[in-house]
Amino acid sequence: MHNFIRLLKLCKPHAGMLLLGAFLASLTVLANVGLLAISGWFLAAMAAAGIAGVQMNYFTPAGVIRFLAIVRTASRYGERMITHNATFLLLSEFRVKMFRTLSQLNNVDLAMSRSSDLFNRLQNDVDALDKFYLNVLLPIIVAIISIPIVMAFMAMYSAEVALVCFISLMIIGVLLPAILSRKLHRQADAETQISAELRSELADTLKGARELAVYQAQEAQLTHCDLLSKQYNSQLYNRHKAVANSNGLSTLVIQLTMLASVFMIIPLVAMGTMKNVELAMLALFVLASFETVLTLPTAFIELPLTLSAAKRLFALEDKHSSHLSKQQNCLAHQSAIGLELAAVNYQYAGAKNKALNNINFVITPGSKVALVGASGSGKTTLVNLLTGLWPKQSGSLKFITDQGTFELESMTAATRFKQLTIVAQQHHIFDGTLRENLRYAAPEATDEMLIEACEQAELGSWLNNLKTGLNTRLGTAGRKLSHGQSRRIAIAQALLREGNLIVLDEPTESLDNHTKQKLLTTLEKIWADKTMLTITHDPEMLSRVDKVIWLEQGQVRALASHAELVANEADYVELITRF
Structure with a gap:
């Protein structure tokens, strides 16, 4: 009935x-x-x-x-x-x-x-x-x-x-x-x-x-x-x-x-x-x-x-968590959220070794943390678990708020992504106008908001030189853009969102040093009250974060400040200079 x-x-x-x-x-x-x-x-x-x-x-x-x-x-x-x-x-x-x-x-x-x-x-x-x-x-x-x-x-x-x-x-x-x-x-x-x-x-x-x-x-x-x-x-x-x-x-x-x-x-x-x-x-x-x-x-x-x-x-509809509304209400009033990983393991089917092996760390709300590691160390796997694109196998991933912690596994994709702002290394540009691509991140944004986000992402002069402005078509997969412009459009999209945990994957890749310095200063100012997790090997960015999580072969090798790692770990210096 x-x-x-x-x-x-x-x-x-x-x-x-x-x-x-x-x-x-x-x-x-x-x-x-x-x-x-x-x-x-x-x-x-x-x-x-x-x-x-x-x-x-x-x-x-x-x-x-x-x-x-x-x-x-x-x-x-x-x-x-x-x-x-x-x-x-x-x-x-x-x-x-x-x-x-x-x-x-x-x-x-x-x-x-x-x-x-x-x-x-x-x-x-x-x-x-x-x-x-x-x-x-x-x-x-x-x-x-x-x-x-x-x-x-x-x-x-x-x-x-x-x-x-x-x-x-x-x-x-x-x-x-x-x-x-x-x-x-x-x-x-x-x-x-x-x-x-x-x-x-x-x-x-x-x-x-x-x-x-x-x-x-x-x-x-x-x-x-x-x-x-x-x-x-x-x-x-x-x-x-x-x-x-x-x-x-x-x-x-x-x-x-x-x-x-x-x-x-x-x-x-x-x-x-x-x-x-x-x-x-x-x-x-x-x-x-x-x-x-x-x-x-x-x-x-x-x-x-x-x-x-x-x-x-x-x-299927009833699979939604019974305390979903409570999570949404609690998370809605947070300006920043932290992250806690406890005994997280992940192993791909057919692989001999674990991609992540007993990962444990805590990122406090509002802190700026960098994730460093060689290719295959587990950085991408960790981000995919964080976003929910891959299911958790074991361990615990939680958001930390003023009102307690919340398991990421129990959240819907909509709730989780509302808290996350992600700039992925591989970012897709749709075959549409600049306005349409920016509004994927914020459908209700006005043209003034879009222009401001472009200026903050160091795209202001480029945008001013476009004959049709926001109506400029970017082509299939952004073929009319340079790699650096594509990266900055991704950052502009991130600036239009209101996520409390910012995940950046090599955000300064393909940017010249002058643009990079200005962009990093702007991001630090805008996201000063946000929690930031940045995957990078750029010494300039690493010097600006509070802590560095160094991954090696799926394990946390070290968790310290950039200065401490430079002073005490020769392998760390070789890693960041090699990249």
Whole structure:
């Protein structure tokens, strides 16, 4: 029931169109019922008039019949158009929400999920929800609207017949669906799970066809897929069997009800309480009234499958940390945050040695720290763990704030990147204008803010010389820029953000000495209250930081000031001068 309510909440943006579709569907059902009942009366009346040799006014009932036929056709057309359009809108709503959920999950959740399973949820589970409105919600709404109206008109002719008909409607529309729904509830979960597993296994089989051939494991894998396929077909057979049984029972109840109503009306006609022509009308009225509930058994058969698919989708959304809002509120009021790494290890698949081996250090809020090490020492691995681009294997990575510490692993990507400002060594320039590239970092920034960021990044004179200014196109991957200009655009983007922990990867690379000195002075002034972690081997930058973390072969070799390392470590001096 909880997932049903959550699905209803997702329908809220399109509630007007959904209700309009339900109104047109109800109008179609009522027009069908009225058309069949009046047609029965008209045919019986014409026959009775012919036998008695009297005249009757056939223009009025003929006009009513024609009117109801037009109403039925027009409302059916409108209902199909509105309800299907509403279904497509709901599907887009579900799919966008699902994609948004995937994009907000932290990378550990993503890394621990099979890509084929995530795709299955995004594709097939969302597609399963297209039945929620048309096959589940719409029949329920139509029944709620139509049954009271039909019963009210039927009771005007015979309260007893209306009561019998109402009981039969409840059997078909409530009792039978409830039994089917209860019976198929567990089976629906199994069917959805087996379907997802089968698709995942088939995707893995195709993707790993070469490896299966090399290790001669195709037969075992195909046997496993065949077993899953048989299990899935068995689940489908049980469901379709239930649908067939439901349709058969519904038909039996309808025929018995109509027969019972005829036997109840005959004495009334014999006593003169009811006109003979009303016998045919009321019998057909009873028969047509079941159109109000005829699709409810199927709706309740589809409901468990829809809720099972919704459960899988909502399971991803529920992976968000329960204390996420607390983290966001605490982190939002920080001007700087620190970083604590404890017993962090990381080893790439197939590698003999660890890329990071028992890394322990603390960066206090507001401090300026440099990360130094030869190629392969673990600097990039450490930054990727910090950003969440790679999942943590062991150890602890925490943000330090005035109100406590927060595990990075428990944060969503959006929360984590809101606190981080990163200037990567490999920075991509998109094929667009300078304004568009800068606004990736700050979509709401004004042109004045963009120009100021360019000036702070030592791009002011270059920008002033551009004929079209911020409207200048930078070309694919920034091919119209020098490497130094590309680096400074990345720094300008970083200046537009409001992150509390700044991560810079060789920020002064490809810059001349004069530009570098001015840029470093500007960055120190602007980010004076921020925490900065800089990967660099530039002696000028190293002399400006509070501490240096020296990595070697995945371990912290030393943690000291630049001056202390220069005075005591010859290998350190050789490292920074070599670069």
